[in-house]
Amino acid sequence: MSRELFKFKGGIHPPGHKAESTGRPIHPAPLPKKLVIPLRQHIGNPARPIVDVGERVLKGQLIAAADGAISTAVHASSSGIVSAIGPARVPHISGLPDECITIETDGRDEWIAHGPLDYQAMTRADLLAHLRDMGLAGLGGAVFPSAVKLDPGAAQTCPTLIINGGECEPWITCDDMLMRTQADAILQGVAIMRHLLGSSEILIGIEDNKPEAIAAMQAATAKTDFAVETVSLPTRYPGGGAKQMIETLTGKQVPSGKLSTDIGIQVFNVGTAYALARAVHHGEPLISRLVTVTGHVLRAQNVEALIGTPFDTLIQLAGDRDGTTGVLMGGPMMGLPIPDTSVPVVKATNCILVESAELFPPPPKALPCIRCTRCADACPAELQPQELFRFAKSDDFGRAQEYHLFDCIECGCCSYVCPSHIPLVDFYRYAKSEIWARERDKRAADLARERHEFRLFRQEREKTEKAEKLAAKAQAKRAELAAAPTEAGNSGTSEADAKKALIAAALARAQAKKTETTPQNTDNLSPDTQQEIAEIETRRAKIRALARKPLESEETP
Amino acid sequence: MPSPFIIDRSSVTQIMAWVLAALLPGITAYVWLFGPGILVTLTLASVTALAAEAAMLKARGYPAKPFLADLSAIVTAWLLALSLPSLAPWWLIITGTLFAIVVAKHLYGGLGQNIFNPAMVGYAVLIVSFPVQMTQWAGPLELTLVEPGAVQLSLAQSAAVIFGGDLPKATLDAITMATPLDVLRTGLYQQLTVDETMTQAIFGHYGGVGFEWLAAAFLLGGLLLWALRIISWQVPLAFLAGIWLTAGFLHFFDAGRFGAPWFHLFSPSVMLCAFFIATDPVSGATTPRGKLIFGLGAGFLTIVIRTWGGFPDGVAFAILLMNLCVPLIDQYTQPRVYGEAIVKRDDGTRKEPRT
Numbered sequence: 001m002s003r004e005l006f007k008f009k010g011g012i013h014p015p016g017h018k019a020e021s022t023g024r025p026i027h028p029a030p031l032p033k034k035l036v037i038p039l040r041q042h043i044g045n046p047a048r049p050i051v052d053v054g055e056r057v058l059k060g061q062l063i064a065a066a067d068g069a070i071s072t073a074v075h076a077s078s079s080g081i082v083s084a085i086g087p088a089r090v091p092h093i094s095g096l097p098d099e100c101i102t103i104e105t106d107g108r109d110e111w112i113a114h115g116p117l118d119y120q121a122m123t124r125a126d127l128l129a130h131l132r133d134m135g136l137a138g139l140g141g142a143v144f145p146s147a148v149k150l151d152p153g154a155a156q157t158c159p160t161l162i163i164n165g166g167e168c169e170p171w172i173t174c175d176d177m178l179m180r181t182q183a184d185a186i187l188q189g190v191a192i193m194r195h196l197l198g199s200s201e202i203l204i205g206i207e208d209n210k211p212e213a214i215a216a217m218q219a220a221t222a223k224t225d226f227a228v229e230t231v232s233l234p235t236r237y238p239g240g241g242a243k244q245m246i247e248t249l250t251g252k253q254v255p256s257g258k259l260s261t262d263i264g265i266q267v268f269n270v271g272t273a274y275a276l277a278r279a280v281h282h283g284e285p286l287i288s289r290l291v292t293v294t295g296h297v298l299r300a301q302n303v304e305a306l307i308g309t310p311f312d313t314l315i316q317l318a319g320d321r322d323g324t325t326g327v328l329m330g331g332p333m334m335g336l337p338i339p340d341t342s343v344p345v346v347k348a349t350n351c352i353l354v355e356s357a358e359l360f361p362p363p364p365k366a367l368p369c370i371r372c373t374r375c376a377d378a379c380p381a382e383l384q385p386q387e388l389f390r391f392a393k394s395d396d397f398g399r400a401q402e403y404h405l406f407d408c409i410e411c412g413c414c415s416y417v418c419p420s421h422i423p424l425v426d427f428y429r430y431a432k433s434e435i436w437a438r439e440r441d442k443r444a445a446d447l448a449r450e451r452h453e454f455r456l457f458r459q460e461r462e463k464t465e466k467a468e469k470l471a472a473k474a475q476a477k478r479a480e481l482a483a484a485p486t487e488a489g490n491s492g493t494s495e496a497d498a499k500k501a502l503i504a505a506a507l508a509r510a511q512a513k514k515t516e517t518t519p520q521n522t523d524n525l526s527p528d529t530q531q532e533i534a535e536i537e538t539r540r541a542k543i544r545a546l547a548r549k550p551l552e553s554e555e556t557p
Numbered sequence: 558m559p560s561p562f563i564i565d566r567s568s569v570t571q572i573m574a575w576v577l578a579a580l581l582p583g584i585t586a587y588v589w590l591f592g593p594g595i596l597v598t599l600t601l602a603s604v605t606a607l608a609a610e611a612a613m614l615k616a617r618g619y620p621a622k623p624f625l626a627d628l629s630a631i632v633t634a635w636l637l638a639l640s641l642p643s644l645a646p647w648w649l650i651i652t653g654t655l656f657a658i659v660v661a662k663h664l665y666g667g668l669g670q671n672i673f674n675p676a677m678v679g680y681a682v683l684i685v686s687f688p689v690q691m692t693q694w695a696g697p698l699e700l701t702l703v704e705p706g707a708v709q710l711s712l713a714q715s716a717a718v719i720f721g722g723d724l725p726k727a728t729l730d731a732i733t734m735a736t737p738l739d740v741l742r743t744g745l746y747q748q749l750t751v752d753e754t755m756t757q758a759i760f761g762h763y764g765g766v767g768f769e770w771l772a773a774a775f776l777l778g779g780l781l782l783w784a785l786r787i788i789s790w791q792v793p794l795a796f797l798a799g800i801w802l803t804a805g806f807l808h809f810f811d812a813g814r815f816g817a818p819w820f821h822l823f824s825p826s827v828m829l830c831a832f833f834i835a836t837d838p839v840s841g842a843t844t845p846r847g848k849l850i851f852g853l854g855a856g857f858l859t860i861v862i863r864t865w866g867g868f869p870d871g872v873a874f875a876i877l878l879m880n881l882c883v884p885l886i887d888q889y890t891q892p893r894v895y896g897e898a899i900v901k902r903d904d905g906t907r908k909e910p911r912t
Contacts, residue, residue, distance in 0.1 A: 009895070014563055093559075170563070243895065256896035332562040360562050365623060367569050368669035372838040373789075374567075382895045386843060387887075404894045412561030419567045420669075426559055 003231055006251035008244040010380040011236040012413045014333065016209055017171045021294040024301040026177055029291075029317060035077050035103045035308030036344040037063070038090045042137040043144045044070030049101055055082045058112035060285055063101050066132050072145040073135040076103055077287040077306035079110035091311075091329045091343040093336055100344075103308070114283030119192060124151075127196065134279040135286040135347075140164055140175075140242075140269030141330065143348045146276065149266060150196045157198035159264040162249060163190055163273055165206040165213060166233065166240025169331030172351040174290035175270050177302045179206070179213035182274055183220035185281075187228065189273030192280050194226060197266055202228045204270075205245045207235040237333060238411045242267040244380055256407060271350075291349055293318040296325075296356035311341040311352055318354075326355040333412040367420040375414035375424060381407045385414040385424050392431035397438070400431050408432075478502065569668075573628035575787050576833065579778035580635055583829070586774035587643070590767040591695045592732075594643040594715035598650055599635055601719070605654040606634035613663035629668055633657050636676035636833055640826065640873070641683070642694040644733060647720050649690050653679035673880045674840045677873040684868055692869075696734030697767025700758055737765030738824065739869050741816055750813035755820075764823035772828040779832025788836040791848035796831045797822060799856015807864065821860060830855070830872045840880045847883075847890040855879045 040046035047064030057063055057076040064074040080103040087097035119127050128147045136146035152158045163186070167175040179186065194202060204221070206214050214232050221228040233239055233248055243254050246265055254260045260267060271289065278284045287307055291314060294300035298319025305314055311327065328335035330351055338352075345352075375385035383404055391400035405428060414424040482498040525533075587595045610630040614621045637653055657679030665671040684691050695701075695710075702709060710718065710732060718729070735743070737759050744754030754760075761769050782788045800821050807815035821827060835841065835855050842851040855875045862871025 012565070014565075253896045256894070258896075328560075328562065330560075332560070334560050335562065337559065355562070363564050364568070367623065367627060368667065370569060370572075370629075370669045370839050371841075371843050372572065373843045376843065380895065382892060384843065384891065403891070404897070407894050407896070410560075415561050416563065417565050417567070419565075419569045419572055421564060421568070423559075425561065429559070 003229065003249075005231070005233065005248055008239070008247040008380055009382050010378050010413060011238065011244070012378050012416050013235070014170050014237055014416060016235070017294070018173050018176065018209060020171070021173045021292050021300040021302060022176060022212075024299060026181060026290065026302045026304055027317070029303040029305040029309055029314055031078055031105055031107065031109060031306070032309050032313050033105060034083070034310075035080070035105060035306060036088050036090075036310070037074055037077065037101045037103065037308040038088075038344065038346055039064050039074055039099045039101065040090075041074065041143060041307070041347040042072050043142065044068065044072070044148075046099060047071060047074040049085050049099075051082050051085075051101065053082050053085055056080070057082060057103060058110050060112045060114055060283075060287060062133060062285070063103075066145075070145055070148055071132075072137050072147065073133045073285070074101070075135050075285040075287050075307075076101075077308045078103065078105045079108050080105040089340050089343050091336060091338055091346060091349065095339060116281050116283060119280050120195065124196060131276070131279060133285075136272065136275055136279060137286065137347050138269055139271035139275060139289060139347060139350070140240075141334075141348055141350060143346075146268070146272055149268070150193060152197050152261070152266075158261055158266045159199060160201045160203070160250065160266070161190070161193055161197055161199035162242075162245060162265060162267045163202070163204040163270055164240060164242065164245055164267050165204055165210070165217065165270045166245055167210070168207055168235070168237045168240035169333050169335075169351075170237075171294050171353050172292050172331050173294070174292045174302050174350050176210045176213045177292075178274055178290055179210070179270055180216050183216040184223070185277045186217070186270050186273045187220050187224050188281055189275070189277035190228065191224070191226065192276055193266075193268060193273065199266070202226070203249050204228060204230045205233050205249055206230065207239055208232045209235040237413065238380055238409075241380065241409065241411065243409070256404075286347060289345070289347065289349070291345055292351040293354075294351065295328075295354035296321055296323065296359055297354050305345045305349075307347060308344045311338060311343055311345065314345065314352055315341060315354060320354070321356075323356045323358075324354055325357050325360065328353040328355065332360065333416070334410065363421050363423070366422045369420055369422060372419060374417045374419065378413040378417045380411060380413060381409055383408060385428075388431070389422065389424055389427050392427040395434070397431055397435050401435065405431055405435075569627045569629070572787055573632050575782065575785055576632050577628065577635065579781045579787075580639070580775075580833065582778045582781075583639065583771065583775040583825075584635075586771050587639070590697055590699070590771055591643055592698060592710050592715060593712040594695050594710060594719065595638070596712060597716045597719050598638045598641060598643055598645065601647060601650050602634035602638040602654045603631050605651050606630040606658050609655050609658040610663075613659055613667075617663065617667065619667070624668060627668065630658060630662075633662065633675045633679075636829070637679045639829060640676065640680045642691060642733075644693045644695050644715065644718050646690055646693075649683060649687055650719075652686075653683045656682045669839055671839055672883070674834060674837050674876055677834060677876045677880075680873040681877060684873070688868075692735070692739070693733055694736050695732055697759075697765070699766055701732050701734065734759065736869065737768055737820075738863065740765075741820075742869065745814065751816055752813070760820075763819045764825075768825055769823045771825040772823045775825060775828035775832060779828065782832060782836070788832065789845075789848060791845055792836045792841060792852040793831040795849045795852025796835045796856045797827070797852075799853040800827055800860060801856075803857045803860040807860070815864065821863070824870075826870050826872045827859065830859070830876065834872070834876055835879075840876075840883065842883050842886045842890070844887055844890040844892055846892070847886040850886050850890065851879050851883065854882065 039049065045068040048067040049064045051057060051063045058079045059076060061076045062073055063076050066073045082101060083104045084102040088100040088102065090098045090100065092098060128151050131150065132147035137143040138146060165175055165179050190202060204217055206217065214230060217230045221230050231249060238244055239248060242260065245267065246260055247253055252263055254263060275286050288304055290302050291305045292302050293314050297315065298321060301318060303314055303317060327338045327341050329338050329349055330336055332353065335353060369386055369389060371386050373386060379385055387403050388400055388405055391403065408428050410425050412425050418424060478498050481501055607625060607630055610625060611621050614624050634654055637657055641650060641653065657675035661673050661675035661678035662671050698709060740757060740759050741754055759765050763769050764772055779793060783790060801818045804816065804821040805818040808817050835852055842848050858875035858878055859871040862874050
């Protein structure tokens with residue numbers, strides 16, 4: 001390869017387990033009786049349902065529209081009747097139900113009218129709006145709405161476009177199989193991306209453990225009418241992470257807290273490019289995707305599955321086996337445990353990995369950290385995981401943030417290499433969630449404080465208002481009193497007289513009040529008590545005199 | 558159980574086992590050059606360390622099995638034993654080992670929590686408390702066997718000496734010898750120059766006769782640990798550089814009063830320290846730059862203590878002093894994280910292309 005490559009720091013070489021699922025051709029998954037289509041399959045606002053229960057929908061029909069700037073649409077994956085709109089189990093880390101549209105399929109798989117689009121004749125805004133309505137989202141795992149990423153915004157152009165075929169997670173092969181079989185279609189999608197972003201340099205990065213995919217993409221790129229370079233990258237997890245791929249290909253790092261577009265680079269997954277081509281050239285919204293079903297199954301393979309298909313259906317297709325200990329969505333490094341396998345395939349489902357005790361033995365008991373810094377050597381974010389662990393463990397979240405906790409991408413490299421088998425990533429997730437919770441509490445407290453301060457302000461304001469009212473009343477009274485001397489014809493001294501009169505009145509009131517006050521216990525004493533007091537006073541005087549004596553004697557020797 | 562769901566096969570036990578394995582070339586050379594006494598010392602220290610570890614774990618309410626199996630106590634025991642005179646009395650070995658395991662390790666919180674290197678704490682306690690017994694070094698056989706009436710002690714005889722068997726004073730004098738460092742120190746006290754002192758029989762090509770080969774054997778084991786990536790290159794290299802630069806600087810200005818840098822480098826204690834003691838991850842610095850500072854500092858202090866200090870060797874005190882500085886070093890040498898502070902540059906380029 002002629003292109004000079006750069007090396008991102010850290011990374012690991014876990015066993016690939018790719019061959020298990022690349023031996024069989026892509027298999028279309030059967031049409032399930034019921035499709036459960038979540039409204040929140042992407043980052044951003046959930047889609048807004050636009051169909052009603054009981055309505056018949058066609059395959060590819062828009063059933064929930066994008067809501068807000070960062071959102072995307074959701075479509076019916078097959079024809080049938082909407083049987084429910086409401087919470088259902090979804091593959092999410094929380095394990096909580098989320099809003100879904102359930103469709104009872106009619107088995108006819110009847111398409112809505114659709115056709116190709118002459119995208120070059122359209123304005124950029126129209127094309128982006130159209131793509132948003134096609135439900136496109138990043139299929140590499142982050143499921144960020146693609147239309148947003150395809151809008152270069154104020155910059156008008158994004159010089160470098162990277163197509164990510166890294167697929168660095170062990171076991172997953174859906175991108176590999178897609179590149180092997182759909183290289184031309186992927187490049188059609190790339191052409192549309194290039195059109196929208198105005199990119200001059202287009203790179204397709206593929207890890208070198210996928211030689212067939214590299215060959216297929218190279219053959220396809222030879223036929224394109226624009227310059228695209230397929231680059232073979234050294235296989236090293238997480239080399240398929242967007243930031244790592246950018247660094248490998250360009251030597252640049254995305255500045256902390258910024259986006260890759262800030263340094264003129266946009267990254268899309270190969271699956272997204274393919275989905276884009278289907279959307280534009282065939283008018284097909286994103287209603288299906290390739291899913292690798294592998295691990296502890298009889299026939300590990302890639303299946304073309306409709307969004308909404310239950311995991312169970314796909315696992316049965318691949319042949320479920322005894323001794324299954326769990327199911328993951330995604331790979332073993334960053335995948336999500338799925339306790340309930342009735343959940344539907346969503347846009348983010350790249351892999352269904354069935355676990356067994358042999359393939360995924362439980363980790364040994366954790367020992368104390370010996371500060372060997374293998375985690376620091378493996379960390380692609382170039383953090384000091386051993387220090388973050390120490391801070392997270394001791395709830396020192398301030399220090400954890402100082403040591404860049406939020407730059408952690410949770411790739412799992414540190415946990416993988418730890419000789420003490422400490423589940424490090426768990427500690428970082430814990431620390432992050434604690435910090436978020438505290439920030440929420442702090443916001444709530446700030447709100448409460450603001451309310452309290454406003455209450456104080458209001459009380460103060462009411463006080464001033466009252467005082468002003470009283471002052472006005474007093475003014476009125478003065479005016480009233482002043483009116484009498486004016487009648488006597490002495491207008492020059494009327495103001496002073498009025499004041500004098502007011503003071504005199506106030507003094508009289510005070511005097512009256514004083515006389516009203518209850519007598520003190522030194523007043524009105526009986527003669528006996530007075531005598532007693534006098535005796536006490538005499539004694540005290542005597543003691544005072546005695547006490548002073550020695551001093552006097554010292555002074556006058 | 559959240560992600561990741563796979564882990565590497567490495568373990569603390571495996572790391573410790575490799576450290577022990579890497580000490581074997583040194584131990585073999587030791588037996589070959591100085592006689593089998595060291596085997597008795599190693600065994601006694603190991604048994605004491607395991608017993609102390611087990612007792613402390615029980616006292617602290619920890620499960621004994623996983624922590625005994627991590628082999629860290631054995632590593633401490635071996636490092637201490639290799640630092641002690643090979644014919645040191647049994648109670649000295651036991652006292653040092655107990656201090657290392659009970660006080661320096663467990664009273665500070667056990668595995669991973671000790672601020673100071675346990676073996677070096679044990680050594681420091683002994684050298685301060687029992688300086689005389691700490692000189693009972695077996696001389697290199699190459700020299701002791703040529704003396705009149707010389708005997709080579711068998712394993713059993715070595716054990717007898719260590720356990721207080723009454724060996725004739727003459728025999729004991731014949732088999733024990735001052736170390737090259739002691740000889741040099743004594744020579745300098747007697748107003749001899751380094752060159753004059755170095756004419757004595759105990760000095761070999763670079764270090765002492767026998768001692769230099771022992772140093773080479775420790776170096777070999779150390780290189781194995783580096784090849785296996787169990788230790789990083791920073792600490793050994795910086796430590797050796799610290800020794801070489803400091804000793805070289807002094808030697809350059811007054812070769813008559815300061816030993817040559819090669820002489821200091823090729824002492825067994827320096828090589829053992831560079832690859833096995835200064836590299837202790839628990840009590841050492843963790844950042845790449847911090848490791849360099851830690852190593853350089855320890856090397857510098859070793860020569861300073863050897864030259865002007867009151868003890869025959871400075872390695873243990875140098876390490877303990879640098880252990881003290883670790884939190885400070887780590888805090889001020891935190892490396893730049895991904896994407897941090899590169900906004901300063903226009904194009905974002907940071908690294909050199911891979912060749």
